[in-house]
Amino acid sequence: NAGVTQTPKFQVLKTGQSMTLQCAQDMNHEYMSWYRQDPGMGLRLIHYSVGAGITDQGEVPNGYNVSRSTTEDFPLRLLSAAPSQTSVYFCASSTGHSNQPQHFGDGTRLSIL
Amino acid sequence: AQSVTQLDSHVSVSEGTPVLLRCNYSSSYSPSLFWYVQHPNKGLQLLLKYTSAATLVKGINGFEAEFKKSETSFHLTKPSAHMSDAAEYFCVVSDPTNAGKSTFGDGTTLTVKP
Numbered sequence: 001n002a003g004v005t006q007t008p009k010f011q012v013l014k015t016g017q018s019m020t021l022q023c024a025q026d027m028n029h030e031y032m033s034w035y036r037q038d039p040g041m042g043l044r045l046i047h048y049s050v051g052a053g054i055t056d057q058g059e060v061p062n063g064y065n066v067s068r069s070t071t072e073d074f075p076l077r078l079l080s081a082a083p084s085q086t087s088v089y090f091c092a093s094s095t096g097h098s099n100q101p102q103h104f105g106d107g108t109r110l111s112i113l
Numbered sequence: 114a115q116s117v118t119q120l121d122s123h124v125s126v127s128e129g130t131p132v133l134l135r136c137n138y139s140s141s142y143s144p145s146l147f148w149y150v151q152h153p154n155k156g157l158q159l160l161l162k163y164t165s166a167a168t169l170v171k172g173i174n175g176f177e178a179e180f181k182k183s184e185t186s187f188h189l190t191k192p193s194a195h196m197s198d199a200a201e202y203f204c205v206v207s208d209p210t211n212a213g214k215s216t217f218g219d220g221t222t223l224t225v226k227p
Contacts, residue, residue, distance in 0.1 A: 004156075098207040099165075101147055
């Protein structure tokens with residue numbers, strides 16, 4: 001089982017550039033989410049989706065867009081990259097039941113110069 | 114509303130000694146609680162979960178945690194630390210009213226000295 005697959009693993013961007021972080025899961029999970037991880041701050045929720053066609057904002061959504069056209073895929077778009085978006089980004093999926101754990105990808109390490 | 118507080122940002126132990134990582138939570142509902150471990154440059158891996166069954170929960174790699182409702186705590190323990198336990202640990206509470214939306218603690222970095 002591949003689980004949750006994130007691409008790319010590393011990326012360097014210049015300020016103002018745009019890019020899409022890819023996330024795919026093969027577990028037929030309804031719930032998918034994007035987090036950013038910064039030193040000493042745990043994981044903060046950016047956007048999440050409870051199923052295809054449904055997305056919602058998390059704790060830190062500004063500067064990011066998402067869409068969920070299929071159950072499997074949940075891409076995260078940076079429209080105009082800023083140095084403050086330098087971070088490690090994690091995608092996760094779960095069944096959506098609160099008593100079930102999330103499954104995480106290995107992360108994308110993004111640097112904005 | 115829910116929140117999680119990990120009481121120590123860093124814990125250092127010697128190999129073979131006990132590990133205690135402390136977590137307090139706040140939730141308006143009966144919570145589901147999780148501990149995850151993150152090794153360097155890796156994603157998060159589930160250690161164990163509490164979902165209103167037994168209050169003492171056993172996880173992988175010899176870890177266990179005890180849910181104490183009166184103290185709103187969910188501390189993680191291990192009797193004897195191993196060098197491979199060095200990692201970052203996250204305590205997480207899940208919202209039963211919002212498709213399992215999770216709130217993470219800030220993490221505890223565990224160092225194991227030889």
